[in-house]
Amino acid sequence: MTDFDVLRVFCGPRGGYGNELGVVREGSVMPDRAERQEFAAKLGFGETVFVDDPERGVIDIYTPSLRLPFAGNACVGAAWLLDVPELVTPAGVVGARLDGEFSWIEALPEWAPPRTFRQYASAAEVDDLRVPPPGERSEMGVPPDEVWGRIYAWAWEDEAAGRVRARAFPGRDDGVDEDEATGAAALQLTAHLGRALNITQGTGSQLLTAPQPHGWVEVGGRVFLER
Incomplete structure (x- = not known):
């Protein structure tokens, strides 16, 4: 191999x-x-x-x-x-x-596919979200995965400090129901809000972001060699 x-x-x-x-x-x-x-x-x-x-x-x-x-x-x-x-x-x-x-x-945020940013009132509401079965992934008559597959759910944990709780649901056909960490979505949320963010996504991943001149956005994180 x-x-x-x-x-x-x-x-x-x-x-x-x-x-x-x-x-x-x-x-x-x-x-x-x-x-x-x-x-x-x-x-x-x-x-x-x-x-x-x-x-x-x-x-x-x-x-x-x-x-x-x-x-x-x-x-x-x-x-x-x-x-x-x-x-x-x-x-x-x-x-x-x-x-x-x-x-x-x-x-540049536009390099990634567009997403639906869905803001919730609290981090607890984001934590409580469940991944719906395919048959329930519809919204306002739009084909199920066309909507569900773009959702980036988020809420402020501490707005003044730029701390965000987020979860991402790609809705792909390859068995990935939820992304533990999504750098491209973090870029796009940063561009949308126009400020640096400290994002906790999934079960405990951390993504840091910062807007840059001319529409560019930085995203950073820790990387470990597993094998």
Whole structure:
């Protein structure tokens, strides 16, 4: 089997939680897109990155069911692993830097698919959300996954401090009902609110963000090599 690393991205302060990310450092061993898609499906991680040029930071990103032009989780993890000043993705060039325990990227929010931001009155309401069965994922006559698959549920834990509680429901057909940490959604929420955020997502993942000039947004998190 092709060699690959497993990272956990956007870990909590004590190193737990985060999203698992597969990284194939030698992308040249699997140049065909269909083969890459099949391999990503076999691994089953939320995202798998193929590194096509480690020195220039050229990467190719796949979920178990589709190829992505950009993904925050994948880019933060790849930036940490490759330790390069930028990443080259199909969406564009992503700035990258390491700062103490955090790996940061800078990207444009529009590179990611649009999401429905649903604000709740309290963090407890977000905690209590359940993932509905497919037959219940409808809203106002819109096809079920077309709505549910875009939801990023959030609430202020401490508005003055920019602390947010969030959960994300991708609604994909690859078995991922809820994302533990979603860098692209964090970018978009930051752009929407126009301020830096400290987001706790899923069961305990942490994402930090900060708006930058000209519409760019930084997102950062802790990354650990699992194997």
